Amino acid sequence: MSTPPDLSIVIPVYNEEMNINKLYQRLASVLSGMTLSAEIIYVNDGSKDHSLAVLHSLAASDPRVHFIDFSRNFGHQLAISAGIENARGEHIVIMDGDGQDPPELIPELLAKALEGYEVVYARRRKRQGENFLKKFTARMFYRILARITNIEIPVDTGDFRIIHRKIQQILKRMPEQHKYIRGQISWIGFNQTWLEYDREERMGGETKFTYKKMMRFALDGISSFSVWPLKVATISGFLVSGVAFALIVYSLYEKFFGTTEPGWTSLHISVLFIGGIQLIGIGILGEYLGRVSENVKNRPHYIIRDTNLPHDET
Ligand code: UDP
Numbered sequence: 001m002s003t004p005p006d007l008s009i010v011i012p013v014y015n016e017e018m019n020i021n022k023l024y025q026r027l028a029s030v031l032s033g034m035t036l037s038a039e040i041i042y043v044n045d046g047s048k049d050h051s052l053a054v055l056h057s058l059a060a061s062d063p064r065v066h067f068i069d070f071s072r073n074f075g076h077q078l079a080i081s082a083g084i085e086n087a088r089g090e091h092i093v094i095m096d097g098d099g100q101d102p103p104e105l106i107p108e109l110l111a112k113a114l115e116g117y118e119v120v121y122a123r124r125r126k127r128q129g130e131n132f133l134k135k136f137t138a139r140m141f142y143r144i145l146a147r148i149t150n151i152e153i154p155v156d157t158g159d160f161r162i163i164h165r166k167i168q169q170i171l172k173r174m175p176e177q178h179k180y181i182r183g184q185i186s187w188i189g190f191n192q193t194w195l196e197y198d199r200e201e202r203m204g205g206e207t208k209f210t211y212k213k214m215m216r217f218a219l220d221g222i223s224s225f226s227v228w229p230l231k232v233a234t235i236s237g238f239l240v241s242g243v244a245f246a247l248i249v250y251s252l253y254e255k256f257f258g259t260t261e262p263g264w265t266s267l268h269i270s271v272l273f274i275g276g277i278q279l280i281g282i283g284i285l286g287e288y289l290g291r292v293s294e295n296v297k298n299r300p301h302y303i304i305r306d307t308n309l310p311h312d313e314t
């Protein structure tokens, strides 16, 4: 059993064959300037390219390098979870594998953490090389989320951060299937602070987050930390019912005291309108219910095919 390192670095990898070595070089030179022991845990999230082979050869040449190979693609959040759960360091850095989170920031993150912060997250000042729609939707999402949740989830922040072992131990006790790790970490509390950095462009390849994945991720974030959408469904249900009631009174009045008209238009509009509102309400219920049922099933969050982690824990 080797002694645990001071620092663990967790990096999720999904089809990053062209970035792994470059990022590793940058990371290695940052680490060589620091007087501490470190491990790097790469989580291969079902890559379809040669990422795994690249990781194998890194692991063969550097004993600090570990990998966890998933049986298929489980998604960015679960890849990070696996890395965090298996990290042995006193402090754990979480960063992307495409170079957008600069490893050169790690010494600063660590210095801040050593001042007594359990969490130091990196907040992006600028984002380079990402299109307008991505930046705009991300901006809107974080603002909306901040408004409707009752915990403070920092805006314009990804998962790039350093956390103390204490946080890791608590995360392990939060068994939800749909992870929104940055939200969970905010929820945990302790002393949290941030540093600012300029987000770089991807070194190579394309983003692995399609709009569909981003949408699902956004829904996970909202449904994990807010019941506000359910309230909206209820409130709009009451409003629409109120309007409908007024219309009923009005049409009865017209029938007995006025002149009845064919009234197709109003009929159609009201049926469609109420039908629409009902479907929205049911849809929102479905989003929550689906997540409840997945948590009840209690399946393992991810499946590891192969790893070279030293198994100290059990
Ligand atoms: N990633 C992953 N599984 C996925 C999608 C992405 O492990 O299903 C990894 C990816 O390799 C990268 C990080 O998560 O290291 C962030 O992904 P990406 O750069 O594509 O997201 P973006 O920066 O565009 O939001």
Ligand code: MG
Residues within 6 Å of the ligand: 096, 098, 100, 202, 207
């Ligand atoms: Mg990226």
